[in-house]
Amino acid sequence: MLDQLKAQVCKANCDLVASGLVTLTWGNISGIDRAQGMVVIKPSGVPYADLTPDCMVVLDLGGRIVEGTLKPSSDTPTHLILYRAFEKIGGIVHTHSRHATMFAQARREIPCLGTTHADHFYGAVPVTRPLCENEVVEDYEGWTGHVIVERFAGLDPLAMPAVLVAGHAPFAWGPTVAKALDNAIALEAVAEMAIGSWKLDERTPDLEPWVLEKHYQRKHGPAAYYGQK
Amino acid sequence: MLDQLKAQVCKANCDLVASGLVTLTWGNISGIDRAQGMVVIKPSGVPYADLTPDCMVVLDLGGRIVEGTLKPSSDTPTHLILYRAFEKIGGIVHTHSRHATMFAQARREIPCLGTTHADHFYGAVPVTRPLCENEVVEDYEGWTGHVIVERFAGLDPLAMPAVLVAGHAPFAWGPTVAKALDNAIALEAVAEMAIGSWKLDERTPDLEPWVLEKHYQRKHGPAAYYGQK
Amino acid sequence: MLDQLKAQVCKANCDLVASGLVTLTWGNISGIDRAQGMVVIKPSGVPYADLTPDCMVVLDLGGRIVEGTLKPSSDTPTHLILYRAFEKIGGIVHTHSRHATMFAQARREIPCLGTTHADHFYGAVPVTRPLCENEVVEDYEGWTGHVIVERFAGLDPLAMPAVLVAGHAPFAWGPTVAKALDNAIALEAVAEMAIGSWKLDERTPDLEPWVLEKHYQRKHGPAAYYGQK
Amino acid sequence: MLDQLKAQVCKANCDLVASGLVTLTWGNISGIDRAQGMVVIKPSGVPYADLTPDCMVVLDLGGRIVEGTLKPSSDTPTHLILYRAFEKIGGIVHTHSRHATMFAQARREIPCLGTTHADHFYGAVPVTRPLCENEVVEDYEGWTGHVIVERFAGLDPLAMPAVLVAGHAPFAWGPTVAKALDNAIALEAVAEMAIGSWKLDERTPDLEPWVLEKHYQRKHGPAAYYGQK
Numbered sequence: 001m002l003d004q005l006k007a008q009v010c011k012a013n014c015d016l017v018a019s020g021l022v023t024l025t026w027g028n029i030s031g032i033d034r035a036q037g038m039v040v041i042k043p044s045g046v047p048y049a050d051l052t053p054d055c056m057v058v059l060d061l062g063g064r065i066v067e068g069t070l071k072p073s074s075d076t077p078t079h080l081i082l083y084r085a086f087e088k089i090g091g092i093v094h095t096h097s098r099h100a101t102m103f104a105q106a107r108r109e110i111p112c113l114g115t116t117h118a119d120h121f122y123g124a125v126p127v128t129r130p131l132c133e134n135e136v137v138e139d140y141e142g143w144t145g146h147v148i149v150e151r152f153a154g155l156d157p158l159a160m161p162a163v164l165v166a167g168h169a170p171f172a173w174g175p176t177v178a179k180a181l182d183n184a185i186a187l188e189a190v191a192e193m194a195i196g197s198w199k200l201d202e203r204t205p206d207l208e209p210w211v212l213e214k215h216y217q218r219k220h221g222p223a224a225y226y227g228q229k
Numbered sequence: 230m231l232d233q234l235k236a237q238v239c240k241a242n243c244d245l246v247a248s249g250l251v252t253l254t255w256g257n258i259s260g261i262d263r264a265q266g267m268v269v270i271k272p273s274g275v276p277y278a279d280l281t282p283d284c285m286v287v288l289d290l291g292g293r294i295v296e297g298t299l300k301p302s303s304d305t306p307t308h309l310i311l312y313r314a315f316e317k318i319g320g321i322v323h324t325h326s327r328h329a330t331m332f333a334q335a336r337r338e339i340p341c342l343g344t345t346h347a348d349h350f351y352g353a354v355p356v357t358r359p360l361c362e363n364e365v366v367e368d369y370e371g372w373t374g375h376v377i378v379e380r381f382a383g384l385d386p387l388a389m390p391a392v393l394v395a396g397h398a399p400f401a402w403g404p405t406v407a408k409a410l411d412n413a414i415a416l417e418a419v420a421e422m423a424i425g426s427w428k429l430d431e432r433t434p435d436l437e438p439w440v441l442e443k444h445y446q447r448k449h450g451p452a453a454y455y456g457q458k
Numbered sequence: 459m460l461d462q463l464k465a466q467v468c469k470a471n472c473d474l475v476a477s478g479l480v481t482l483t484w485g486n487i488s489g490i491d492r493a494q495g496m497v498v499i500k501p502s503g504v505p506y507a508d509l510t511p512d513c514m515v516v517l518d519l520g521g522r523i524v525e526g527t528l529k530p531s532s533d534t535p536t537h538l539i540l541y542r543a544f545e546k547i548g549g550i551v552h553t554h555s556r557h558a559t560m561f562a563q564a565r566r567e568i569p570c571l572g573t574t575h576a577d578h579f580y581g582a583v584p585v586t587r588p589l590c591e592n593e594v595v596e597d598y599e600g601w602t603g604h605v606i607v608e609r610f611a612g613l614d615p616l617a618m619p620a621v622l623v624a625g626h627a628p629f630a631w632g633p634t635v636a637k638a639l640d641n642a643i644a645l646e647a648v649a650e651m652a653i654g655s656w657k658l659d660e661r662t663p664d665l666e667p668w669v670l671e672k673h674y675q676r677k678h679g680p681a682a683y684y685g686q687k
Numbered sequence: 688m689l690d691q692l693k694a695q696v697c698k699a700n701c702d703l704v705a706s707g708l709v710t711l712t713w714g715n716i717s718g719i720d721r722a723q724g725m726v727v728i729k730p731s732g733v734p735y736a737d738l739t740p741d742c743m744v745v746l747d748l749g750g751r752i753v754e755g756t757l758k759p760s761s762d763t764p765t766h767l768i769l770y771r772a773f774e775k776i777g778g779i780v781h782t783h784s785r786h787a788t789m790f791a792q793a794r795r796e797i798p799c800l801g802t803t804h805a806d807h808f809y810g811a812v813p814v815t816r817p818l819c820e821n822e823v824v825e826d827y828e829g830w831t832g833h834v835i836v837e838r839f840a841g842l843d844p845l846a847m848p849a850v851l852v853a854g855h856a857p858f859a860w861g862p863t864v865a866k867a868l869d870n871a872i873a874l875e876a877v878a879e880m881a882i883g884s885w886k887l888d889e890r891t892p893d894l895e896p897w898v899l900e901k902h903y904q905r906k907h908g909p910a911a912y913y914g915q916k
Contacts, residue, residue, distance in 0.1 A: 098647070098651055105651060108658055108659060115397045116325045119255075136666075167571070168573045182253055197334040200331060201335040208365075344854065434794075457733065556883065560883030561887060563880060564888040564891045594895075594897045598901050
């Protein structure tokens with residue numbers, strides 16, 4: 001079952017290495033089959049070079065393992081909470097990519113300073129609040145999901161397909177596994193460029209709202225005209 | 230028709246990846262056959278690894294597609310305006326290369342701090358003004374071209390073969406497609422080095438004008454003596 | 459004798475190149491067989507591409523060469539002192555990796571600003587005191603080991619598997635050669651990200667202690683649940 | 688004639704690419720046969736991928752081309768002046784490597800902040816004075832050599848095998864072509880790390896003189912014990 005999704009999730013995890021987003025095993029990708037309500041995710045701590053589609057772990061949205069002999073990523077509870085709360089997303093990418101993590105550690109939003117950002121993220125990329133001690137003790141990975149969902153009150157997860165978890169690292173997502181990976185790659189790039197622009201001028205202005213609107217809509221709006229479709 | 234130019238433009242687009250200037254599909258290259266008045270450009274949103282000369286789109290200078298089944302780059306109107314205004318250029322390269330984009334976002338010129346810069350750009354690399362809301366709504370990609378041309382009043386596009394579009398990213402060009410790519414690569418390098426020199430000393434002086442003159446002329450002037458010709 | 463360990467140490471030294479941690483021959487890795495009391499280490503100044511398991515030098519903990527025709531790394535006395543003082547470590551990695559060395563030169567601890575750090579290092583990574591002139595003259599490489607051991611009074615070397623030698627560079631270690639290399643790679647990453655977070659906000663807070671505890675324990679504690687074991 | 692030297696110089700020029708020190712064709716390497724008084728240098732503006740030993744240009748120390756059909760590097764007069772003034776050097780490497788050039792543009796010495804630096808450079812790497820207008824007009828590449836030699840009054844070129852030309856870029860050298868390339872690689876690394884240490888603490892101290900002495904002597908002094916000889 002889910003052969004195609006397992007192949008996609010496996011490939012995306014392997015592509016993480018070439019993308020430069022991961023060091024050691026610090027990253028995991030999952031995908032969901034909404035019709036079946038099944039999530040496919042990377043096994044925990046396995047080097048990317050050793051991954052095959054058959055290694056992937058299949059769970060239902062309640063977290064019960066349905067297929068697979070390996071333990072799923074330790075971040076699985078976070079993924080499941082996001083899939084339950086953000087009903088239109090099809091894939092999730094978690095990394096500790098360098099520049100996005102710098103922002104997460106500094107607990108600052110990534111500002112929208114240019115069209116590269118606007119092509120992917122409709123405004124500043126938000127940061128969660130830090131977790132309280134009792135939340136960490138009680139259910140660390142679950143609460144990581146809950147504070148993301150809490151931060152997204154009033155936000156559209158497809159228009160803002162990424163978040164920075166304070167003191168931790170980014171999560172990105174998208175309508176498909178491949179788009180989620182693209183967003184994770186874009187997130188790292190815009191984080192790096194925002195740091196650089198601020199170094200040049202700490203008062204670098206946010207992108208004009210009409211350019212943000214234009215760039216986002218030409219790629220994602222109903223009248224999108226970027227790409228071949 | 231235009232087989233050689235299509236091959237050159239395809240190759241240059243593929244070389245973008247090895248050059249490190251592009252992430253995802255954030256870059257496009259075009260070339261022009263001045264005799265025929267035909268422009269060859271990358272199709273929109275197609276991964277570089279999938280490009281072949283036959284994928285390239287051919288348009289006339291008025292923007293009518295003459296050959297090709299794919300949609301041209303969404304930045305095509307910008308390219309066409311530059312070809313119409315800058316009559317001696319033969320190729321255009323648009324990327325979101327990291328350090329040049331940092332300057333574009335900060336809306337600052339790239340200063341000429343050294344001979345690396347002087348070998349390619351005859352002075353500080355200029356920045357356009359931001360676009361107004363009505364320009365963005367009316368014809369975004371067209372106005373992107375117009376503000377570049379506006380900024381180049383009094384400048385020689387072959388002596389200054391690059392520009393930063395405020396809040397967006399760089400465009401570079403040259404007498405040939407290959408030279409345009411070289412200029413895009415040089416632009417990224419001098420942007421990175423200018424940031425670094427400023428970090429070391431924010432009062433880093435501009436290169437002495439006589440050294441700028443010497444370096445530019447030894448590579449590009451009528452008595453150029455760099456290289457084998 | 460020690461064929462497996464020699465193969466592991468050779469492979470880890472070669473993996474240094476792919477890891478991006480080394481330039482020229484600036485790095486060396488050793489491993490120890492505790493049962494036999496024998497240390498295997500890279501020969502001095504030999505390019506990584508030329509290494510084979512048979513090149514490795516075998517010494518006892520007193521520094522007598524037991525096997526091998528090449529001279530051992532000039533840093534061998536430092537390795538031996540660490541093996542004698544830190545009885546549970548099985549491998550040591552010395553590099554001049556860029557960002558960790560920036561901290562060593564600035565003689566500043568690497569603060570624990572996020573979970574990436576907490577996954578590997580249980581708190582800020584310490585810096586040694588500088589060596590005095592007579593220590594350098596008397597026994598430079600030996601005293602490099604002694605000041606590390608001196609700095610670790612009251613610290614658990616497995617919970618804090620790295621140190622910065624003031625004005626020099628990092629040493630990392632671990633229960634096995636492979637884990638030591640992972641820690642060296644993690645050290646470089648967290649050093650780079652700490653610099654970046656401080657650039658964004660010089661008052662970036664240390665990670666909350668309960669998150670440090672959680673991340674360290676979920677990977678290393680008795681109830682660890684990261685990975686497949 | 689000089690087949691071995693031509694092969695060495697060709698290989699070193701090609702190795703520049705893998706070293707990450709060069710962009711486009713911004714770098715050139717030469718070597719000298721002191722017995723014959725002949726210099727072998729890269730041809731001007733030829734891509735590294737196209738180089739073969741037979742492309743190399745052979746000149747005498749007076750600058751007369753003795754062998755080769757291509758034009759020598761435009762920086763040849765600088766190389767020749769250095770070979771005439773620094774009688775013990777056997778190879779010269781000129782690049783525009785990013786971080787060393789940042790220092791050259793900022794016209795600041797690279798301070799000796801750590802042992803990585805001390806292993807190669809016996810103190811801060813010096814910067815030349817800027818060239819005057821008449822020097823540039825009269826003999827640009829020659830005066831580039833003269834200001835380097837002027838700056839080295841009282842310095843031993845083998846103990847300080849590199850210089851930064853103000854507003855331009857570094858030159859490195861060594862007793863052999865291969866050692867010159869190692870020094871160019873080391874120069875770039877220590878430049879990057881010095882910038883990083885200063886970012887962490889602008890009052891980062893110079894390395895203690897006894898450690899500088901120790902590291903330099905253990906690699907280069909009469910009692911050197913680094914490496915296999």
